[in-house]
Amino acid sequence: MDKLAGGIVKYKNAILVLFIALTLVCAALYLFVGINYNMVDYLPPSAQSTRAVNLMKAEFSQSIPNLNVMVRDVSVVEALAYKALLAEVPGVSDVMWLDDVADLKTPLRMQNAALVEEYYKDGAALFMATIGDGMSRTACAEIRALIGEKGALSGEAADMEFMQNAAVSEVLKAMAILVPLAVVILMIFTGSWLEPLLYLCAIGVAVVVNMGTNIIFGRVSFLTNSVSPILQLAVTMDYAIFLLHAYAENRKVYDNKDEAMKRAIISSVTAISASALTTLFGFLALVFMQFKIGADLGLVLFKGIICGFISVIFFMPSLTLRATGALDRTRRRSILPDFSNIHRVLSKASVPAILIVVLVIVPSFLGQRRTEFVYGAGSASGGTYLERDKKAVEDVFGKTNIIVLLVPSGDIVRERDLGLELESLEYVNAVMSYALTVGPSIPAGFLSHDITGQFYSEEYARIIIYTDTPGEGDLAFGLVERINKAAARYYDEFYSAGQSANLFDMKNIVKVDTLRVNIIAIVSILLVLMLSFRSLTLPFILLITIETGIWINLSIPYFTDVSINFIGFLVLSTVQLGATVDYAILLTDYYRENRKLMPKKAALHKSLGDAFKSIIISGLTLSMAGFALYLTSTNMSIRDIGLLLGRGTLLSMFMVLCFLPTMLNVCDKAIAKTTLKSGFYFDE
Numbered sequence: 001m002d003k004l005a006g007g008i009v010k011y012k013n014a015i016l017v018l019f020i021a022l023t024l025v026c027a028a029l030y031l032f033v034g035i036n037y038n039m040v041d042y043l044p045p046s047a048q049s050t051r052a053v054n055l056m057k058a059e060f061s062q063s064i065p066n067l068n069v070m071v072r073d074v075s076v077v078e079a080l081a082y083k084a085l086l087a088e089v090p091g092v093s094d095v096m097w098l099d100d101v102a103d104l105k106t107p108l109r110m111q112n113a114a115l116v117e118e119y120y121k122d123g124a125a126l127f128m129a130t131i132g133d134g135m136s137r138t139a140c141a142e143i144r145a146l147i148g149e150k151g152a153l154s155g156e157a158a159d160m161e162f163m164q165n166a167a168v169s170e171v172l173k174a175m176a177i178l179v180p181l182a183v184v185i186l187m188i189f190t191g192s193w194l195e196p197l198l199y200l201c202a203i204g205v206a207v208v209v210n211m212g213t214n215i216i217f218g219r220v221s222f223l224t225n226s227v228s229p230i231l232q233l234a235v236t237m238d239y240a241i242f243l244l245h246a247y248a249e250n251r252k253v254y255d256n257k258d259e260a261m262k263r264a265i266i267s268s269v270t271a272i273s274a275s276a277l278t279t280l281f282g283f284l285a286l287v288f289m290q291f292k293i294g295a296d297l298g299l300v301l302f303k304g305i306i307c308g309f310i311s312v313i314f315f316m317p318s319l320t321l322r323a324t325g326a327l328d329r330t331r332r333r334s335i336l337p338d339f340s341n342i343h344r345v346l347s348k349a350s351v352p353a354i355l356i357v358v359l360v361i362v363p364s365f366l367g368q369r370r371t372e373f374v375y376g377a378g379s380a381s382g383g384t385y386l387e388r389d390k391k392a393v394e395d396v397f398g399k400t401n402i403i404v405l406l407v408p409s410g411d412i413v414r415e416r417d418l419g420l421e422l423e424s425l426e427y428v429n430a431v432m433s434y435a436l437t438v439g440p441s442i443p444a445g446f447l448s449h450d451i452t453g454q455f456y457s458e459e460y461a462r463i464i465i466y467t468d469t470p471g472e473g474d475l476a477f478g479l480v481e482r483i484n485k486a487a488a489r490y491y492d493e494f495y496s497a498g499q500s501a502n503l504f505d506m507k508n509i510v511k512v513d514t515l516r517v518n519i520i521a522i523v524s525i526l527l528v529l530m531l532s533f534r535s536l537t538l539p540f541i542l543l544i545t546i547e548t549g550i551w552i553n554l555s556i557p558y559f560t561d562v563s564i565n566f567i568g569f570l571v572l573s574t575v576q577l578g579a580t581v582d583y584a585i586l587l588t589d590y591y592r593e594n595r596k597l598m599p600k601k602a603a604l605h606k607s608l609g610d611a612f613k614s615i616i617i618s619g620l621t622l623s624m625a626g627f628a629l630y631l632t633s634t635n636m637s638i639r640d641i642g643l644l645l646g647r648g649t650l651l652s653m654f655m656v657l658c659f660l661p662t663m664l665n666v667c668d669k670a671i672a673k674t675t676l677k678s679g680f681y682f683d684e
Helices: 003-010 011-028 048-061 076-087 138-148 155-188 197-218 223-250 257-288 293-329 344-369 383-395 413-425 472-489 497-535 540-561 566-595 600-633 636-666 668-674
Strands: 034-036 067-071 092-098 124-131 150-153 220-221 403-408 429-434 460-467 495-497
Touching: 003 011, 003 257, 003 293, 011 197, 011 293, 034 223, 048 403, 048 460, 048 495, 048 497, 067 076, 067 138, 067 155, 067 383, 076 092, 076 124, 076 138, 076 257, 124 138, 124 150, 124 383, 138 150, 138 155, 138 540, 150 155, 150 383, 150 460, 155 197, 155 223, 155 600, 197 220, 197 223, 197 293, 220 223, 220 293, 223 257, 223 293, 223 566, 223 600, 223 636, 257 293, 257 566, 293 566, 344 540, 344 600, 344 636, 403 413, 403 472, 403 497, 413 429, 413 460, 413 472, 413 668, 472 495, 472 497, 495 497, 497 566, 540 566, 540 636, 566 636, 600 636, 636 668
Parallel strands: 034 220
Antiparallel strands: 067 124, 067 150, 092 124, 403 460, 403 495, 429 460
């Protein structure tokens, strides 16, 4: 480490140039990183809805309609003209309307009223279009221009278009809130006007490098693209704070700034490494989710922590040494008082903290296990154009939700019987299949492929089920189960697809993922803490401190009867653990060192004074990052991550500053006995 630190200081100018060049290259590479907005792509290949979608793509030229297009105040003739225009829009592979399911030569009043009103009602026409992969944004924009004020869009493709339009601007908005707040926080807690800029430069370089090197994955999810830069900036700020604090302390000892930096690197690298390792393992746990959005986010954050570590150890010393003169010239008196006696304030909260934990730990643990999840990624409020359009369509036609069944072809009577049973199910408005639409009396071979191709492939028959349930929830998932049970009575092999079927699979997968991810994160971080502290007691004290904060945070939605996005729950349970356990590590590390020199109470008091500023800076930054995501995002999954992270970080800070010191005090003798070479000071 001595040689490495010496090399960093010696070649500081070359390192500075190298990192600047790397940052510029990665900024350019980021423009070529693809962003995936389709959450279904992250379902495991074994999920039945994934197999259904893959079979549909392979067997049928027509996909499941994913866009509802409503046009008001049109006649049947005008509606047919709009249908033709919609079919010509680039990216639109198919458009379905009333003429596909009914003979328009027969007067509408003489036809099945329920069927007609699925497509044409009160002078409004509802088209069901299929938008190809990757074409949602351009196709929806052109369709909006085509239908103008008379129309409205809803469905998965419209959701995807909205997310694409909002993604980049919302990241910038979140950064626009977070960066000034971080500067203000750093200004308050640091002693130089320039110091906050050094922190932001070091971490900003790491963020840009991480986002640019995502090119190795080809593409990342919209959630990863939105959340990872904010989380990386907030989580890795600790490392820069540790290093610059160590540099300031060593400058009091060494007159030569190069020697002071060298010693600062050596003295802080252990704390930075321990902090980085716990966060790494917290993020890495996400990789073990069956739902591959976890691997997508986990790997990018894992890489982001490594980028942050390398930037702080190599780039920040070089930058700081070049800026030391300016740092000295911009020194100012501290705005805040000395925190050496902060224990006098915090000790007043220690008894309430213990009482709170004793009272809420069991209810919180049980409550967070009963929290209700939302599985889609909808818009956050009715104030967006997406929600206004969705409401406009539902006001006229009600909810429209399509589920598609694939069953083996060849037995048209069995297919008809299944179709009739499906039609009888509650919340099913209509069923389209060859057996029901054309009938078993006309063999498929007598008709053109244009007619039969939408119902039959060489091996499968396709049954399209129109329902009026929401895309998810008890009604939708209950109907998916009843459809699957009905299909199982007629066929040994069948597949269901559509938004509700996909989200139903997500729900079942998440039940397994939640337990798996939490166990992996807890066990891995526990092992890191055992190796770092060489103790059997301390890791459990630290984990119960942070986990209690997590349980309280995740149980609040249950006790307030609020459903949260399952991604927010899964991500937060590992991110809050991996990120905020650093605060507990920092305080405990100070305590161990001080305990070797003084009695436990004095050691605790000094440790709180030593660690308070770093914990507050890091915690407030991470909390503000969460609230920035919550305030700026229109996507529910990102908003939930933001709110849970912002609130959870404040809870973790409270637990570390008020509950952990009491635990260290009570368990002092046990810690001394179960820690290898503890060297604790005891009065004879």
